[in-house]
Amino acid sequence: MRRILGILLTLLIIMNISACSNSNDDTKAIAEETVESNNDIIIRLAGGDWGFPSPYLHYSRGPGGFKMYLLFDSLLEKDENGIIPWIASEWRIENEGKDYIFTLNDNILWHDGEKLTPEDIKFTFDYYKQHPPVWNSLNVNGKYIVKNVEIIDETNLKIVVDSANATYLERLGKARILPKHIWKDVKDPKKFHSEKAAIGCGPYRFVEYNREQGAYKFEAFENYWGPKQRVKAIEWVPVSDEILAFEKGEIDTVSPSPDIIGRYEKDKGYAIKTNKGFWGYRLIFNMEKRSELKNINLRKAFAYGIDREEMVDKVSRGAAIAASMGYISKEHIWYNDNIQKYSYEPEKAKKFLKGKSYSFEILTGNKGAEIKIAELIKMTLKDIGIEIKIKSVDMKTRDAAVKNKEFEIALIGHGGWGSDPDSLREIYGTDTQEDGSPSSNSLPGYYNEKIIELSQKQMKELDKDKRKEIIYRLQELIAEEVPQIPLYNTRSYFVFRPLKYDGWMYTYDHHYPEHCKLSYLVREK
Structure with a gap:
């Protein structure tokens, strides 16, 4: 209750300032600051063991890979409509589809405070050639598609591929980038079980993993370069009965069977989304x-x-x-x-x-x-x-x-x-x-x-x-x-409490909103 009153009070302050100010920019800045100051939401989801969330140790199915995605960023991302800039702020394709030039955003930090550089990008693509990750987008017809990565300057690099291909932009764009200073001496990544293996530059940082319980905890990375996190922490907790755990408030989303969806349709405290048939x-x-x-x-x-x-x-x-x-x-x-x-x-x-x-x-x-x-x-x-x-x-x-x-x-x-x-x-x-x-x-x-x-x-x-x-x-x-x-x-159902959190979204090609990185971030209007 105190949290709700606090939010209402903050909104009243914003309304008063807006009425007294002639600057829309000032109002926008205050609203953005309010989102940041209220970033105390903890989302809890049903647990289960999907492996350690590094690119080499997670289980191959979605719940494993998409956890890893929250920790590790890529050159490009996806939203509701298609591919969008991410680590790379822009890109162009030259040489009849064989050269991809990416411009990187500035001041991107790894979770340990080191700065991301083009060297990390080059290292990642070279390393993946020798050590394919669990989710490997860079092999086509059994061959590695990247011929060479050339660093142009501090913010630009060129990736040369083996041929022109309609799928290569997405393939290059979704490869998770590794920190060179951590992985350069790792000879066998499948045996690299250190917590350092979960250090990425994504919006959330690794805190805890319990294999026996199938429990995970990620927290918002304070120095994240990209969109501000709307969620302070994401926890996957062990539950024996997901429906019961959801109704007791132990977890924040559930995918119920059609037999019981009616009990949520009649209650205004719940919201329901229908997942696409993917x-x-x-x-x-x-x-x-x-x-x-x-x-x-x-x-x-x-x-x-x-x-x-x-x-x-x-x-x-x-x-x-x-x-x-x-x-x-x-x-x-x-x-x-x-x-x-x-x-x-x-x-x-x-x-x-x-x-x-x-x-x-x-x-x-x-x-x-x-x-x-x-x-x-x-x-x-x-x-x-x-x-x-x-x-x-x-x-x-x-x-x-x-x-x-x-x-x-x-x-x-x-x-x-x-x-x-x-x-x-x-x-x-x-x-x-x-x-x-x-x-x-x-x-x-x-x-x-x-x-x-x-x-x-x-x-x-x-x-x-x-x-x-x-x-x-x-x-x-x-x-x-x-x-x-x-x-x-x-075409399963996704049920949640909008008063607790209402940021859930789907990418254009996926069916679970809790898998979507953008579900946990502030979106531009």
């Missing part, structure tokens, strides 16, 4: 292990024999959309609706099987939703002549098995469905896992020359409209081929 489930075929899956008729039988709308209704309670067989999410700006679609048609599925029967093992995680999805798949496929055995393991074990191709068919859920459509090349047009995340898993044993050709062509096409045409054609081919089964994309 997280989803898919069924991956391992054609190396089970060569029968190279038969397109068998894959089409799977497509017609699985009731994806039933999954939306029964598993997600309607808070989802059946996924596109062209993979690109239906909420993506480059989604092509003019592709082959597969509704649940068991009789048509049987025709594709031509009287044959099959038996496969599906590897899945052990969470409730994944088990339910697998059970529904098992039931509907049994009706058409495909027997399914379900093997459930913990998430990390399943992810490792998928990465190592140790499965027949795998059910996996992940984000990244709103990212640059080069994701189609990473999944369908290459046999390597490039960026280290589950969303880039390739399809073992699958090969289609035309899809590979278009996958390579789209990233080299710098004309946006022409590139979009290629992406549309790729979705059409992928839907016709059915190399895997995209199941559904979730």
